[in-house]
Structures are given as C-alpha cells and as structure tokens.
Amino acid sequence: MTVWDIIVALILGFVEGLTEFAPVSSTGHMIIVDDMLLKSQEILGSPEVANTFKVVIQLGSILAVVIVFWKKLWSLVGIHIGGKDTNVTSGPRLKLSHVIVGLLPAAVLGLAFEDIIDQYLFRVETVLLALVAGAVLMIIADWKAKQNKESDGASLDEVTYKQAILIGLFQCIALWPGFSRSGATISGGVLMGLKHRAAADFTFIMAVPIMFGASAVSLISKWDVMTAEVIPFFVVGFVSAFVFAWISIRFFLVLIEKIKLLPFAIYRIVLAAILGVIYISMM
Template sequence: MNDILIAVILGIIEGLTEFLPVSSTGHLILAGHLLDFTGEKEKTFSIFIQLGAILAVVVFYWRRFLTIMRFNFKEGLNIIHIICAMLPAVVVGLLLHDLIKEYLFSPRTVVIALAAGALLLIYAEKKNHKVSTEDLDELTYKQAFRIGLFQCLALFPGFSRAGATIAGGVLSGANHKTAAEFSFLVAVPMMVAASGLDLFKSYEVISAADIDLFIAGFFSAFIVALIAIMSFLKILSKVKLTPFAYYRFILAAVVAVFMF
C-alpha cells in the first residue's frame, strides 16, 4: 500500500480515537502492524500526528486557552490547574521515556492495557460518587492533581490518556463533560511536550523524504479530530463510559485471537 495512503489512514484513526477513552496509541500500534508500517519511524510518526489532533483542541477551545494564558489566578480554571495535572506524568514520563518506547510498543502490551483501561472506566462509572464539579471553572487544584496522577497510567501504550484522565476526573467528583473537557485542555501541553521530546530524540530516523508522509498524517488527524471532539461530548453525555469499556474488551479479545 502507498505510504501516503497509510499515513492518511493512520491520521484518521488518530483523529477518531485521540479524545475517546479507547487509546489512540493502541489503535495506531495495532493498525501499524496490520498495514506493515512498523519500526522507529512508525513510532515517531504515530507520536507526531498526535500534534494534528492537539491542534484541533486549540482551535476548538481557543477562547478558553486565551483566558488561561492571562494568568488570572483569582477565579476559574487557570494555568496552575494545568500545571498540577501535568506534573506527575511529566516526571514519570521523563524517567521512563526510553524504556516505554523500547519495550512497550507492541500488540501484546496494548491488549493488556486495553483490558486494564476498560476496568478503570467501569469502576469510575459504577462507583457511587458525588458530583461536586459541574463546570471547568469549579475544578480545584486538588482535583487537577488527582487527574494528573491518573494520567500517569496513560504512559503505558494502549491504556488511553483520555480514558485515564476522564475516569480520574469522574472519580474526583467532576461530571463527565467537565472531566472530558479538562482532559482535552491538559492534552495540549502534555502532548506538545511529549512529541517535542520524542522528535528531538528521534530526528535521525526522519529524512526529507518522509515530510509528505508526516504532513498527510498530521492534517488528516487534525480534520477528523475536530469532528470527533464535537461528537464525543454529545455522545458522552448520553452513554457515559461503560460502552467504551465494552468496546475495549472486544478489541482486546479480537487482537488476542488473531495476533497470538
């Protein structure tokens, strides 16, 4: 299959799955193996096209980002909330980055993470918890930090950053919409930093001939992610997290049967 077509397919998969609690990285690893698009370049490509999905968040929430960047700490969501949510995963990610990329990017680890993440989604949905936060501006620093701790789980490929943070938000007392929107906002600095670090460490595996490939994946991820963000918030308010958990179980089982 043509490499540009593969890039577009993977970009569409990234855009569809990045903000759903189903693991975009897991889907990209599995799709890469099915399309015979593997290796160091594929790993870097998969991380780079996440920037396309992240750009969609910036476009969709540009007013909110402008408010955050005014550094107003007196009321509402501000930069400190974002920092509190970033710190745990940044520290753990810097310590384990090389080990994760070398040993955990495989279908076998994705299957395990898909199932583990599904259990977390079900637990978050079934646990009898009181909703104390119904808007982003009501989120506390403590809640933001707790969500950040859950985000560390997403360093395991296939667990899902969105799944971990949304479940963490719900378990911290936020309603589903607030948890999802905070997950989107935190994703921007987290993934820009992670992608920047990975590109810096992996620049040697990328050549000028790969530029078209990366651009095709980037823009297809951006366009699809814009649509996915709007759709997901509407779907989440109706179906909650459990259906996504069941999907993860089914996907893990199918992969286990056909690949092992």
C-alpha cells in the first residue's frame, strides 16, 4: 500500500464511522466522497471490490455499537449485568424477539434485491434523490412528534411488537443507498410513538445483526475479490470506521434528545443541492 492508499482508506473509514449512525446516510456519503473525489476503485482494481469495501467496513461501526450497548445486548438474551445501565429499566424490557421482528422485513427484501440494489442504486444521482426523500420523512416525523408531545412517547423498553414490525418496514426504505437506515428507522420509530432517544437506541440495537449480516453476505459472495493486495486497505478502513463510529454514537445519543431530526434534514437538503450542482458541472 502507498501512503495515498492509506489516506483514502482512513478517509472512507472516517466518513463511514462518523455518518453511520447519524441520519444522513453513511453509504450515500461514501458513494459521493469516493465516486466524486477519491476513486477507490482505481486503487482496488474494480467497482465491485470498491462496493464490497463500502459494505464490509461497516463491521467496524458494528463493533462500536456492541461496545456502547453491551449491557443492553446481553439483557436481550436474559443476562442482566450488574451496575448502572441507563439503557435497562426495572419494568418492561425489550426482548430479542422484538429485535428479530423489526429485522425481518429488511432482511428478506435485502437478500431478494441485493443484486438489483448493487447494480442500479449505488450511483451519485440516486443517492442525491434519496438524501432529499429521507429529509422529507424526517421533517414529517419531527412535526408529528411535536403534535403528540415528545414527553408522551414510549421508551425503549416499552416498544411493542406492532411498533417493531412497522419500524422494520420503514427500515426497508433504507435499502435505497442515501436514504439512511438510521434516518428511516428513527423517523419510523418517532412516527410510531417512540421518543427520539428510544427510536435511536432501537435503531442502533437492530443495526448489530442486520449490518453484520449484510457485511457477511457481501464478503462471502465477493470472497474471490479479497486478494492479499486489497486486505490491508480493508483493515485500515475497518479500524478507522470503528474509532469514529464509537465517537459518533456517544455524541449522537446526546444530540438527538436536544435537537431532534430537523437539523439533520436541513443538512441533507443543502448537501443534496450543493452536490447536485457540482455533479452537473462535472458531467
């Protein structure tokens, strides 16, 4: 690897980790940053390997979630760790079955349409459209929460199976790169009556199996492209994504309670407008 290769892997890991759990679309940002600026496919040898990289380094972000939510994740399987845990209550508890129910819709559709998504939706044009569409959904969610009063929303451990499946259906929209999985599920959770923080927590917990599954499927199906030459690039991206995802999660969980979704929606619209102008000028 050259110094430039390392810098590119670090930047893409930074973009993935910093944006994975903010409702702005990490995949969309990586497609934009990479396709318009860094061109990792020239380093890795093909667009196929570059797309696999963008999915696989999400494992670094998953590891960050596991570390932040480790007590809650253990409690899902009935193991309750002692000590203070702001994510675990003494009343009703979120169960593993709630998470599974929430995962089913996107898991089924993701497997069924993986090839179509890779072929047609991993493009700058579709990402820009998704940024705007996701922003509209977030604005609607914030408006609905304001109408219903945020303080009346359900907590994480009060999530019902009906809410879980409906949030899972919202998650399906995020199969469209650029829409944002966290943006879709947090908005869906708020629309289903959850508090913003509870919706964010549920989103992060659901992220562990679904992101791990997506990364594993992509890695296994593209295993033949994982040569000794590209593995160091993947490792650097993984470590970078882990570090910045851990920082992002801790910061975002505090931020979402204070500013809600509207500022992120505005950011998405402004970003789409700016990048749209740049993209058109480059054509």
